[in-house]
Amino acid sequence: MPAARESLLDAAYTALTHRPWSAVRMVDVAASAGVSRQTLYNEFGSKDGLARALVRREADGYLAGVERALAGSAEACARLTAAAEWTAATARDNPLVRALLTGCWTERLPSPPLTAVASTSTVPAQRRADGPLPTPRDFVRKVRDRAATALAEPDAGPADTAELLRACELVVRLALSCVAAPPGEGGMEELVRAVLPRHLV
Template sequence: MMPAARESLLDAAYTALLHRPWSAVRMVDVAAAAGVSRQTLYNEFGSKDGLARALVRREADGYLAGVERALAAPGDIGERLASAAQWTVSAARQNVLVRAMLTGCWSESLPSPSLAAVPSGSAVPAQRRADGPLPSPSDLVGLVRDRAVAAMAVPGMGKGDAVELARACEVVVRLSLSCVAAPPGEGGVEELVRAALPRQAR
């Protein structure tokens, strides 16, 4: 199957999820919305659980790609970390699956695939990846922290500075997650991030 068709199926599944609980989403309706046969859908994902895993994997990847874009933007360390924190808050506000992944709170209306890897007999590489481990909230903290450190580190940085940078990045990630649970007022995320950073990193 073409990657575009897989994306169309995932888009159709996500759209369906916005309108009804996952338990009421039917594979035949997802296939019809994407313009493919139900058999094609099963060939691609294997089962409804396989579709759920692929959907969660795609939304996690999209969230992390947004983090990387924010970290690559022009600006000082404080601005780039604040941008990544703002992206985290807005992504969680706009995407129910991103919010569930970041908080670990999966409502009954959402798919809640096991985060552990499942046996995969799929011949589709993207599905084999989706059948692997899915990220927990602590996994996402580590992934975002490590991406931030990689984006902010400078050649020749001393060990002490590197440790301080990693600590600052983790504080910002955890602060942004607290803003997901209890959003601050307008402009509040950036102010909180700057206040939390060591003076030399602002």
């Protein structure tokens, strides 16, 4: 029941914006979503399962936003700037994404282990959520690789590919630094231009 699952995850996220995860009650999440508590337990198994599913959803949403920013026919610098701006803005606005990208989990947040947990769920989405969650290093690598793939030129040689990978990783790391110290108007584009290979600017 995908609709009920999404409603429950939305309710859990909303609850988390108002109180620490330790104070979020399963019965309240179910009531907010308009489903029975049994439906909640059938879908997630436990509060820990709900936490893992919520963290997984926010991670997937962040990466989907990166894909959208990198898509299209704009010049490479514009697409990388859009991905960097998405990264910084999402990490500032979404505490779960910020924790996933930085590794800084506060006591207000659920902090599920990033390693896989034994899953007995019959729900495919929950079995995926029970798998390993991405670490900050995983995110840097995933975004770097997606950016490099989106921007690679068909006839690029190994040296060009390595240079592009380095530049994309620098952009990701710059974006993460902008979470704590946002640049001024137009500042992200300047930072991206400064690290891109000349032929991509």
